[in-house]
Amino acid sequence: MTVLDTGPLPAEPAPRSARASGGSIPDRLEGRASRIFLRWEVLLLVLAAIVFAINSFASPYFLDPWNLSDATYNFTEKAMIGLAMALLIVSGEIDLSVASIIALASVAMGAAAAAGASVWMLVLIGLGVGLVAGAFNGFLVTMVGLPSIVVTIGTMSLFRGIAFIVLGDQVYNSYPAGFEWFGQGYVVWAFTVELVMFLVLAVIFGLVLQKSTFGRRVYAIGNNPMAARFSGIRVERIKFILFLLTGVMSGLASICLTSRLGSTRPSIATGWELEVVTMVVLGGVAINGGSGTILGVVIAAFVMGLVTFGFGLLNVPGIVMSIFIGLLLIAVIALPILFRRVMAARRSTRRVAA
Amino acid sequence: MSHSAFTLVRPDARPTTSPTLAPEPSTEPGKRPLLTMTGISKSFPGVRALNGVTLDLYSGEVTALIGENGAGKSTLVKILTGIYQPDEGEIVIEGRPTLLPGAQAATEAGIAAIHQETVLFDELTVAENIYIGHQPRTRLGLIDWAIMNRNAARVLDELEARIDPTMRLKDLGIAQRHLVAIGRALSVHSRIVIMDEPTAALSHKEVEELYHVVERLKAGDRAILFISHKFEEVFRLADRYTVFRDGSVVGAGEMADVKSADLVRMMVGRSVDQVFPKTDVAIGPTVMQVRGFSHPTEFADISFDLHRGEILGIYGLVGAGRSEFAQALFGITRPSAGTVTIEGKPVTIRRPSDAIGAGLVYVPEERGRHGAVLPMSIAANIGMASLGRTSKAGFLDLARECQLARTYAERLELRASALNQPVGTLSGGNQQKVVIGKWLATEPRIIVLDEPTKGIDIGSKAAVHAFMSELAGAGLSVVMISSELPEVLGMADRILVMREGRMAGILARTNATPEKLVNLATGNETGAAA
Structure with a gap:
């Protein structure tokens, strides 16, 4: 019988690459230089450098360290959420209620502060509201x-709705002394508390996603939840976490x-969920799950x-910013897909040539 | 040209004035085949699915196509319906060599297939379902409802189906839906009708009605290719038979000249012993006891003992509930009743991690969907169920993972260029080795393999078989679910046969013959008595 055979029949001579030295398969193939240059994170770094250069030409105030320090407030809070959102999107889920959780937690803290809670009580309340909402x-x-997309669109309205009912058109704006440290303090020189907190968290999240068994399971779930389940991974529990x-x-x-604001309105952080998702996707996390790195998200946050x-330095109006964010989100979702398509085409032509 | 759909369907043939199912004026019925396939071959990467196959279909006759799963029946159907192109061979319809480059071409050539799961639309009417894609149009290009309903009624009349064409499909029963599916096939004036296991999902009464329809189609001078596992209906309906094995025709002729035992013999072949490297292993004490294991819908009352060093085969037709049983055992779905005891201790398996903890692992049938995470590396896949052992304080020790992966890759003779290669880039057989490697890395006591050699090439097949023997020799207990008789007969110490979710019997290796297994699996009366 004629059979197209690709299996390892004992009689067959060993193929060149696979069994070169004593039947052992190498851990990894030699990395090509081109592969490093084509990594998404590298492209992002180039983009960051370009934006940096344009900004420093466009405004004489840009390169001032204190201005730059202020600039980090544009992203540090969103980027903290982005770290967790990255893991969630890698696992194949999404949370669009994050900005509403901010509002709910902020209102809860405002109410507690009005009732005389201490700084640490406020921190516990803020984290606790987030935990319960999650x-x-x-x-x-x-x-x-x-x-998850339906659930969190629902809770997006629900959580913010609660904040509106509790606070109405009121404002909470008295907080205990010391509370301003989180959003206005500096750790050392021009490094803000938020920036340092974000960088420390980024390292932790990066280790968890890329180096821990938990992260490995998250990738497996995002790539193939069924196979993950059939491998004994507790998919539901990990997604819940x-x-x-x-x-x-x-x-x-x-x-x-x-x-940082020193006040709370129920409309606080409106629209942030999209900016967080944009940041994560710009960072190279596949919107359908399964791939992405924390490093990418960190660079995307800076970009x-x-x-x-x-834009602020150039006095670009807010509505233009909003248009830009919308375009960026579309571009960012389209680009990695096109990028992967090009890479796949390159790979398949290489395989044909081989 | 108000009936453009009809002229489109039959560009070559006699003009049809109305969509009735009136018999074609056939010349010498039964003498010259309506359709002849000669020397048809088709290969897929790693598998030769069809090998020089010949098939004749005659008008006014039913030809049964018989063969095990994977014998090449579906490939042949896909070639006839224009979905696959043969690598070699010729198709001749009414004396004219014909190419079928697509589904449309097959329809135009008068070939229609009724599949196991023909796609029907619940929210549309019966008439719409029958004429979907070629609805009659008015002069304005709108759907001509009056003509469509009238034509549909005529098609249904021909099938003696009392169904109102204006009913919504969701209000019909399974048998009636089936008639609608057949009606769709007939609405395009097909002369060649392929029925792929049409009775698989039908009750006894519905089957009788379907037989009647087949008789009607025969009377309408159509050529029918009837694919079935059930010998009873083959003998009842067919005039001729063709038997496939491993992509080749191993027998063909008239039903009048053949007995069911002959067909079984042709189907399974005789070369069982040579191919399978089953080594004799001393069967040890009982490792696992399963008692009264049941599921709300899929299977009931499965009980058996599994011993150390034993290979237990589970044989049955597709849909007999074998995979469902294995998946419930492994904790993917919840059983409704039953107990499992492993090494004397009762175990409760709520999820796969419990099963793995108890030393029971499952290699699923659907490799790409359930077995491997294809975009991830070989090392990550092999290590996936052993993360506890390749990590320290929750952090991966990649060197240890690579070492573990290499150990099993080499034991299984995995062919790959690097351990960081994505599993999706490997051949089917090598992907299967990665999945098996993942489970062996957990050092299990019991390994359940679900169709372990389905869709992989002969070389990898032999390697998987040899490895199963080796595992049993090393003291593991193996449960092997398989639809391939030679594999079951060649590898298993005992064979549990399932039929329609229940145990039809357990046979010892020495006692098992292909005929007995097929009879148990199909419920063939002659065998049930034996």
């Missing part, structure tokens, strides 16, 4: 089995933002912060 999202997605994490990070962002700051 648990609610996670419960609906992983235990009830609803799609990711919703909790996103909620807590939204709570932390709420603490920082409330502290978006620099662009926003540059």
